[in-house]
Structure formats: C-alpha cells, structure tokens
Amino acid sequence: MLAGQMMTQPLTITSIMQFADRVFPEVEVVSFTADNPRHRYTLKDAFKRARQLANALAAFGIQTGDRVATLAWNDYRHFELYYAVPCSGAVCHTINPRLFPEQLEYIINHADDKIIFTDPTFLPLLENLQHKLPTVQKIIVLSDAASMPQTTLQNIDNYEDFISNYVDKFDWPEIDENTASGLCYTSGTTGNPKGVLYSHRSCVLHSYAAALPDTMNLSSKDVILPIVPMFHVNAWSIPYCAAMVGAKIVFPGSKMGDGETLETLINSEQVTLSAGVPTVWLALLNYLRDSGKKVPSLNRVIVGGAACPLSIMEEFEREHNIYTHHSWGMTETSPLGVFNSPKAGMENLSQDELNKIRLKQGRPVFGVDLRIVADDGSEQPWDGESIGEVRVKGNWICKSYYKLEGSDSHDNKGYLRTGDVACIDQRGYMHITDRTKDVIKSGGEWISSIELENAAIGHPAIHETAVIGIPHPKWSERPLLIAVKAPDKNISATELIAYLEGKVAKWWIPEEVAFVDKLPHTATGKVSKKDLRIQFEKFTSSSS
Structure with a gap:
C-alpha cells in the first residue's frame, strides 16, 4: 500500500x-x-x-x-x-x-x-x-x-x-x-x-x-x-x-x-x-x-x-x-438519517407528483448506509413498493447502547435495527409506512402503548386493553385507549382517563376511550393491532 x-x-x-x-x-x-x-x-x-x-x-x-x-x-x-x-x-x-x-x-x-x-x-x-x-x-x-x-x-x-x-x-x-x-x-x-x-x-x-x-x-x-x-x-x-x-x-x-x-x-x-x-x-x-x-x-x-x-x-x-x-432520524442516528430536498429535474414534475415526494421522509445523506430488510433478512429493492424494516450503518450511528453492549439492537452485518418499516423509491426517497413496535409519536415524542395498556388494565373494572395511535390535527398522533369492561363492571371514559393520572406521564394520557365487547386476537393469542387499526381507521381525535 x-x-x-x-x-x-x-x-x-x-x-x-x-x-x-x-x-x-x-x-x-x-x-x-x-x-x-x-x-x-x-x-x-x-x-x-x-x-x-x-x-x-x-x-x-x-x-x-x-x-x-x-x-x-x-x-x-x-x-x-x-x-x-x-x-x-x-x-x-x-x-x-x-x-x-x-x-x-x-x-x-x-x-x-x-x-x-x-x-x-x-x-x-x-x-x-x-x-x-x-x-x-x-x-x-x-x-x-x-x-x-x-x-x-x-x-x-x-x-x-x-x-x-x-x-x-x-x-x-x-x-x-x-x-x-x-x-x-x-x-x-x-x-x-x-x-x-x-x-x-x-x-x-x-x-x-x-x-x-x-x-x-x-x-x-x-x-x-x-x-x-x-x-x-x-x-x-x-x-x-x-x-x-x-x-x-x-x-x-x-x-x-x-x-x-x-x-x-x-x-x-x-x-x-x-x-x-x-x-x-x-x-x-x-x-x-x-x-x-x-x-x-x-x-x-x-x-x-x-x-x-x-x-x-x-x-x-x-x-x-x-x-x-x-427529515428523519432518531437518537441513535445523531439524528440525521435522511433529508427531503428536491433533486435536479424534479421541477418538471406535476404538483401532485411533487407533493407525494415531499411527504416522504427524504433521501439518505452521504455517510448513512441505509437499507430496507424484509422479515426473512433479505434486502429489499428501491422500487417504491417493497417494504421492510429500516436498518442503518454509518459514522454517526450508534454501534451499541451505553452499558448495554450485548443487546440485539444490531443485525449480524452491524446495521442498527430502527424498528421503522418503510419503502424507498427509485429516486432514493424513503417513506415510513409503519413501525415494528406499537409506539405512538405525538408532537415528535414517543408514547409507549404497552405502558398505557398496563396502567389501564390495573383498574378493577377493566378486563383487557389495547392502545393505538389515531390522527390528530395538532399533535400528528394521539393515543386511543380501547378497553373491554370486566364482567358485571361499569366505568365511564372520564373515570378511566382520571385513573391514569399519576401512573404515566401526563401528556401520554389519552383524551379518547373506545369501549368494545371484545378485542381481536392473533393465532398466538396476542391482540391484533393491525385489525384494530383497520376497525378504527376513520376515528380521528377531537381534542385540541
């Protein structure tokens, strides 16, 4: 050399x-x-x-x-x-x-x-x-x-x-x-x-x-x-x-x-x-x-x-x-991962086409090696349709967590598992479509659906709960608490919301509660949040 x-x-x-x-x-x-x-x-x-x-x-x-x-x-x-x-x-x-x-x-x-x-x-x-x-x-x-x-x-x-x-x-x-x-x-x-x-x-x-x-x-x-x-x-x-x-x-x-x-x-x-x-x-x-x-x-x-x-x-x-x-990133990426700015030649696109691109999170920045990985571990093509988990590697991406060096946060190729699901189009623009973890992002901050569910299930009148994110005009997303009442028990939405005070961060507390007779479950007995999102896809938070 x-x-x-x-x-x-x-x-x-x-x-x-x-x-x-x-x-x-x-x-x-x-x-x-x-x-x-x-x-x-x-x-x-x-x-x-x-x-x-x-x-x-x-x-x-x-x-x-x-x-x-x-x-x-x-x-x-x-x-x-x-x-x-x-x-x-x-x-x-x-x-x-x-x-x-x-x-x-x-x-x-x-x-x-x-x-x-x-x-x-x-x-x-x-x-x-x-x-x-x-x-x-x-x-x-x-x-x-x-x-x-x-x-x-x-x-x-x-x-x-x-x-x-x-x-x-x-x-x-x-x-x-x-x-x-x-x-x-x-x-x-x-x-x-x-x-x-x-x-x-x-x-x-x-x-x-x-x-x-x-x-x-x-x-x-x-x-x-x-x-x-x-x-x-x-x-x-x-x-x-x-x-x-x-x-x-x-x-x-x-x-x-x-x-x-x-x-x-x-x-x-x-x-x-x-x-x-x-x-x-x-x-x-x-x-x-x-x-x-x-x-x-x-x-x-x-x-x-x-x-x-x-x-x-x-x-x-x-x-x-x-x-x-x-733009898109996370604490683990310092946070810059992708950034949405127009490419040369895009000035000839229609307004509708430009809007579709602008709503995507953006293109990878040089220094960030980004890939989309399917459940079977295969890397997905950048065709705007194939989806998978976003995984990243680079000079400002964390290689392990502080005092948690043995965690499974990275795959066998050293890429950080982000937990976000996305597709990337032919121009290199990434679009987040879902998350692998059922967390809710409200006003730019994460809310844990699991912790909210665990807090609500503590009420004696509640048999089962699930929390999903619903659209909100101000906060992008707010949590919707979906609950099944215990047999022969009664509780109002107001009472359940009040019960959560002091058990989770104040800004996590949902403004909306939907009571249902039962929750959908997967074959393994887990609550099917995919089905709940379909069931409540037209439910929009009315809070300000």
Whole structure:
C-alpha cells in the first residue's frame, strides 16, 4: 500500500470552537431566558465564558469521562455547556424533562451524573428526586443570584456565581476524536431508556453532513432558530454546525411552542431557517393566521420527529413563501438519517407528483448506509413498493447502547435495527409506512402503548386493553385507549382517563376511550393491532 502524505487532525468539537472563535468571533447568539427576555452576545463572548466554565468544572473535580447533566431549555448558558463540557474531556448528558419521574431517576443514576445544570423551571422535578440520586454532588441553576428561586434542594448554586471567580483562559486538552462527547437517552418505549453515547468524531462528521447544500444548506448568511430542543439529540447538531459555518443563532428558551414569541424572534432577528416538530409549526401558523402578520425573512423550515401534514407545507409556501423540508432520524442516528430536498429535474414534475415526494421522509445523506430488510433478512429493492424494516450503518450511528453492549439492537452485518418499516423509491426517497413496535409519536415524542395498556388494565373494572395511535390535527398522533369492561363492571371514559393520572406521564394520557365487547386476537393469542387499526381507521381525535 502506498500511503498518502496528507496531515491528519483530530475531528473534535474543540476544533469547531477554536475555528469559530478565530473566524467568526463577531457572530451573534441571541437568547430568550427566564432572567433576560433578549440576551445578546457574540461567539467570542460565549467561548470566553465556556473557558470560565471549564475552569469551574475542573475546580469542582470533573475529570475526563465524567458525566455532566443538563436539564435545560435552548439558551446561551446551555450553549456554553455544549462546548465547555465535551471540550474539557467530560460528557455532556442532556436530559429530556418531559420523561416520567421514574425514567428521569433511572437515567441520572444509570449515567452516574456528578453534577446537574438545570433551568429554574425544572427545580420541582429535581426536588422530588433529590434523595434518590446518590451520585449527584451539586446542582447548578442556570440563572444569576438575583433570579434564583426558592428551593429545598441541597448543594445548589447559580450559574453566574459558579463561573464568576474563574479566569477566561483554559488550556483545552488534546482529545482523541473517538472520545465520548455527549450522552442522550431514548424515551424508553420498551423497558428502560437506553443511552446513546456520541463521540467528538461523530458530532463533527454529523455537523458537516447537516450543513451540506442538500441538507440544511447552512452558511454565514443564515440566522438559525433551533426550536428542536437542546435536550434531545444535540438539537439536530445546530449548536455545532451553526458555529462551524458562522451562522447567527437565536435560542427561544422555554417559549419554543409559543407562536407569538416565535414570530417576534423571527422578525426582529431576521431568522432565515428554523427546525422543529410539526406541533410548533402549527402554533406559528395559527398565530400568523390570527394576527395577519408575516415572517418575510424566513425562507425554509425543517420538520422532523413526526410526519408533517401537507396542509402545513402548503400554507407555509402559499402564504409565506417558505419551503418545508421533511427529515428523519432518531437518537441513535445523531439524528440525521435522511433529508427531503428536491433533486435536479424534479421541477418538471406535476404538483401532485411533487407533493407525494415531499411527504416522504427524504433521501439518505452521504455517510448513512441505509437499507430496507424484509422479515426473512433479505434486502429489499428501491422500487417504491417493497417494504421492510429500516436498518442503518454509518459514522454517526450508534454501534451499541451505553452499558448495554450485548443487546440485539444490531443485525449480524452491524446495521442498527430502527424498528421503522418503510419503502424507498427509485429516486432514493424513503417513506415510513409503519413501525415494528406499537409506539405512538405525538408532537415528535414517543408514547409507549404497552405502558398505557398496563396502567389501564390495573383498574378493577377493566378486563383487557389495547392502545393505538389515531390522527390528530395538532399533535400528528394521539393515543386511543380501547378497553373491554370486566364482567358485571361499569366505568365511564372520564373515570378511566382520571385513573391514569399519576401512573404515566401526563401528556401520554389519552383524551379518547373506545369501549368494545371484545378485542381481536392473533393465532398466538396476542391482540391484533393491525385489525384494530383497520376497525378504527376513520376515528380521528377531537381534542385540541
């Protein structure tokens, strides 16, 4: 072999930070926070404070590989953690506050988090768990001293005091690119949540891919509003790829679902690109429609987490000249797997043909090896008709779960089993048709049908239950609880829904219950959800 004579440099988040600090120091970062409705500073300021934070973490005793947790909204302090923690050699563990308390307890303890940085909003969650988290030594509230709320938590401090006594110079360690940088847990739809441990290398390569012209098409001319939360899959890598290209970032804080706040931020900061789940786009469109306002600077939005209705795409384009891109991925894929952007030559297609393509999840991004596999293990052709489970392999795809290396999450060829069922057409566009697991995706978040069924069956008046997803105009899907009453027992839908309160996450609780005489079963005695979906295919949730 004749080796090339080119230099190699580690692909690290530190390299992104140092590059942006030198080349784009003047680029702004704007945030909506609890203690400041419009905080504004530059990348130079952000990385200066990140060095102070790194010194504070070192003084506290955080070492290479230690897990530092965040329970926080999208804002500038969270942004500083995104760099200071992994660049100092530790692991930034972002926690989804929407999970049920038992799941939060499991995640924090499974990760052995030593310190938690939390938004003031989430203090009640931690107060209820404080005696169940033996590894957590300190909690830092993302605020200044004046804005610190009252709390019963011990060993607590505010962020500004935590970093204020430290210099803004820090000798960043040389890190191997395969060093762990971030940790994010799945929603635990079957069993306990599973940890996905990202590396510096995977994050840098993912950021490169996300910025490509046929994906997010990012440049220094963009102003990006990441509505997708930073507590979930690195906010689709926007905090990294935006700094990589020098794009201005606008963080919405806790107001990511408020249409009026989003309109104000978009117009005042001249946002050109935003990313989020369909629910937030519906909130924005509803506000724009009711107020009569426009968002002329915004030219494209990216939708992931759930399928985007064509009505949202059409209204964005018809009323606001905004193009909507579908995308697909999961925690295990960092999350970019496929992205829907038009190919050359498609401009000659009819509107109906274009709409059919736009409703698909998209084409694989270079770096993602994607295949469709039938039940017998054979790879399916890309003909737009053959379906199978989506399986993926690539440089930012997890090869095993944290502390669960022996699981059967991958096939014998090393491909991740995603659990999604899809077909791929001749142009390479993937269309998700079903899921192998009976989970429901509502507002971009997973709901476990099994856990809902197990909770409902606990009522003495219920004999058997099944949960399926039904269409919803706002949340894409909501759970429908189908129940068989026990002999000689009676219960109303309202009573059964009330019974679920406190047993599952509040936002999981169905708004609809359908009582039936019996449930269909397969030959092996399992409830046939395929038959239930056919039976209730015209049932649409009436909740708002």
